[in-house]
Amino acid sequence: MSTQRGLGSRRRLLLGLGAPLLLGAAGLGYAMWPEEENAEKARTDLAPLNRRFWTALGDVSDAHWLGYSIDEHESESNSARSVPSPDSRMRLVGVAHLKQGTANRIMSDPAHHFEVGPLVGPPAALKPYIPSSAGWKQSVTYDKVALEEGLDVIPSGTFRFDGIRDLVYFDYVFLYT
Known part of the structure; x- marks a missing residue:
């Protein structure tokens, strides 16, 4: 029973650390993803x-x-x-x-x-x-x-x-x- 308790603690620790790291990596990947190649932005200079x-x-x-x-x-x-x-x-x-x-x-x-x-x-x-x-x-x-x-x-x-x-x-x- 004590081995199961230790296993549950490890899972909670890994989940507690892993989820924020995974979310952070996903956010960083999205931020660094190149914009659509054909997406042009309109100019406004006259x-x-x-x-x-x-x-x-x-x-x-x-x-x-x-x-x-x-x-x-x-x-x-x-x-x-x-x-x-x-x-x-x-x-x-x-x-x-x-x-x-x-x-x-x-x-x-x-x-x-x-x-x-x-x-x-x-x-x-x-x-x-x-x-x-x-x-x-x-x-x-x-x-x-x-x-x-x-x-x-x-x-x-x-x-x-x-x-x-x-x-x-x-x-x-x-x-x-």
Whole structure:
């Protein structure tokens, strides 16, 4: 009977020490676990957007956006190695507020015919910042003239505007040659 009593004490001691150690190790493992590889965090700095889009939009505020090299982004998702591209493709995608009345002023320009243009597949990191009830409108002609080609930049993409909230959603790819 005394051997059983000693065995029970040992079990309680091991359980008393082992459980906190096991919980601590599990917590440490969770804290050190790498984040999901494709989880991107939206940027909020305005200077790069205002430099890039100022002539088309004026100053923007309260922006949430992503900017990345498409070539690097694609190579990270593909395990096969490839020859690097001589050109660099940068994607800027996000949503921002415009100065009051800017969206309606842009959409009322008779040179551009704006039509309803819902967003299709915005990045997951931006979805919390995009109002689900926004009435997005786009114009193919506005997109063509808004960002004229520079000597070293060839843009393609789209702007979408919500006149009620003075919001702009932009999704542009710039090819640097």
